[in-house]
Amino acid sequence: MQFQMPELLAAGLILLTMFVIGFIGLRTKVPDVLLYILVGIAVGGMIGGSEVLYFAGEIGIVLLFFMLGMEFPIRQLAGIAKRVTPAGVLDLFLNFVLSVMVCVLFNLDFVSALIVGGILYATSSSITMKMMEGEKRTANPEAEFLLGVLIFEDLVAPIMVAVFAGISAGSGLSGGAFILLIGKVALFIAGAVLLGQFLFRKLPRFIDRNADSNIFHLLIIGIAFTYSGLAIYLGLSEVLGAFLAGIMLAEAKKSEKMGALVLPVRELTLPLFFLWFGTQIELGIDASWGVLLIVLLIWSVVAKVLVGVIGGKMYGLSSRIAFRSGLSFVARGEFSIIVASIASAEVLAFGSMFILVSASLGIMLFLLAPAITRLVYGNKKKVAKVKLPGS
Numbered sequence: 587m588q589f590q591m592p593e594l595l596a597a598g599l600i601l602l603t604m605f606v607i608g609f610i611g612l613r614t615k616v617p618d619v620l621l622y623i624l625v626g627i628a629v630g631g632m633i634g635g636s637e638v639l640y641f642a643g644e645i646g647i648v649l650l651f652f653m654l655g656m657e658f659p660i661r662q663l664a665g666i667a668k669r670v671t672p673a674g675v676l677d678l679f680l681n682f683v684l685s686v687m688v689c690v691l692f693n694l695d696f697v698s699a700l701i702v703g704g705i706l707y708a709t710s711s712s713i714t715m716k717m718m719e720g721e722k723r724t725a726n727p728e729a730e731f732l733l734g735v736l737i738f739e740d741l742v743a744p745i746m747v748a749v750f751a752g753i754s755a756g757s758g759l760s761g762g763a764f765i766l767l768i769g770k771v772a773l774f775i776a777g778a779v780l781l782g783q784f785l786f787r788k789l790p791r792f793i794d795r796n797a798d799s800n801i802f803h804l805l806i807i808g809i810a811f812t813y814s815g816l817a818i819y820l821g822l823s824e825v826l827g828a829f830l831a832g833i834m835l836a837e838a839k840k841s842e843k844m845g846a847l848v849l850p851v852r853e854l855t856l857p858l859f860f861l862w863f864g865t866q867i868e869l870g871i872d873a874s875w876g877v878l879l880i881v882l883l884i885w886s887v888v889a890k891v892l893v894g895v896i897g898g899k900m901y902g903l904s905s906r907i908a909f910r911s912g913l914s915f916v917a918r919g920e921f922s923i924i925v926a927s928i929a930s931a932e933v934l935a936f937g938s939m940f941i942l943v944s945a946s947l948g949i950m951l952f953l954l955a956p957a958i959t960r961l962v963y964g965n966k967k968k969v970a971k972v973k974l975p976g977s
Contacts (some may be wrong), residue, residue: 593638596722600639604857619716619860620949626864627942633865643859645811647712647920648828649852650868652810654715654733655832656841657724663833670734672899677735678742680889682707688885692878701929704746705937706886708739708920711825713857713945717914717952726755728894728911731901735893735915740826741771743921750928770820778813778830782837793840803847809835810848868938875936883943890916906963913955917948 607625611618634641658666685706689699714736718724745767764959796802810831817827835844894912895905903911918941951958960966 596633597638599632600858600861601854604861607752608857610798615893617717617720617949617953619713619720620946622857622860623864623942623945626861627867627869628864630865630867634867636862639858639862639865642855643862644824646854646856646859648810648814648824649807649848650712650856651825651828652713652814653845653848653852655829655834656836656950657841658733658833659836660779660833662772666730666734667737669901670731670738671892672900673731673735674738676897676900677739677890677893678707680892681886682746684889685882685885688882689878690879694878698930698933701750701925701933702882702936704750704925705922705940706742706882706889706918707746707925708918708921709736709890709915710917710921710945710948711736711740712863713917713919713948714915714952716856716860717949721953723914727907728903728914731898731903732911732915734901735897736828737826739921740829743924744771744822744826747782747928749788749922750925767821771822774817774820774822774827775830778834782834786834787837789838790840793843796843797840797843797847801849806835806844807851863920863923866927866938867937867942867944868876870935870939875907875932879936879939879943882940886918886940886944887916887947899924906959906966909962910955910959913951913958915948916944916951918944924969 597666603625607621608618610616610728611621682703686699689702690696694702696727696801714732718729723729745764749764793802810828813831813834814827815825817830818824835841891909891912894910894915895908898908898911899905901908922937922941922944926934926941931935
């Protein structure tokens with residue numbers, strides 16, 4: 587008789603395992619994100635196809651970006667978008683266009699080269715922002731710049747995936763479909779701006795009166811899920827939808843009070859996203875791809891650092907902070923997995939190995955970024971305080 591584990595028992599064991607992993611990370615100073623991914627790889631054969639795990643993890647990543655969005659009112663975000671566009675275009679050129687050219691030089695066919703370029707393009711929003719929070723760097727000068735580049739990538743990503751899916755299927759993406767996709771992105775953003783300005787800005791008193799009730803968190807999380815789900819329905823990124831839902835609610839100027847209601851749910855579900863992330867990685871690569879893997883791993887680090895150094899200066903960061911930001915968003919992740927999933931078996935295997943090494947390397951570089959920056963630029967000079975007479 588075959589034993590079938592009840593789903594509730596499986597959920598309990600998963601949560602207990604996640605606690606043990608997190609506790610080990612806490613004691614050993616190894617980032618828990620990396621440990622969750624590695625455990626996901628190890629148990630991928632057993633739980634890799636679990637829709638419950640995927641959905642729970644998706645809730646975590648949606649709430650992560652929802653809470654981030656609540657820190658950025660619309661006026662502030664508009665200023666960031668204007669300043670980050672040159673860096674975003676540079677990011678697209680270095681990490682996608684030039685990556686495709688490198689693949690062509692290695693004699694990959696053009697379709698495979700495009701997909702590998704897509705795998706290299708986008709930084710992992712989830713890993714980067716989780717590390718930002720874990721290392722308490724969200725208040726650093728580069729935080730807005732990094733977030734702006736990540737959101738720029740999340741705007742480009744659905745368009746890129748649609749093009750790749752069409753090319754892989756042999757149908758391509760028609761001009762009309764492309765214009766429709768751009769139109770959906772524009773309308774989706776405009777809808778968030780209008781709701782924020784004309785609805786949520788008028789709700790501070792309503793929030794103050796009801797935030798302490800035991801049902802108010804249902805409204806806040808429901809708004810996050812609804813706008814994220816609408817993004818998916820429109821063929822866009824749920825991360826983009828969650829972030830826009832957050833900036834809508836930011837207009838109420840009650841982010842701290844609302845964030846406290848969301849935080850417990852996010853902390854319960856977010857580790858499950860990284861566990862699921864690990865289950866999607868398949869180890870093993872043909873030897874003929876080995877040299878290309880090494881070259882692209884090196885280039886993937888160099889290109890992101892260049893985006894930080896050059897793009898950060900365009901954004902207005904100092905050389906020191908721009909360099910530190912470049913070291914802080916090397917990790918590729920969830921978007922790369924989506925792109926790899928529509929590729930041939932060989933490219934999928936290559937993509938899985940690249941994502942694993944890139945995620946691990948990116949986490950390590952994020953942790954070492956302050957130390958490497960001090961090594962390159964020296965310790966930051968402290969301004970001596972001058973004591974004025976009579977003070």
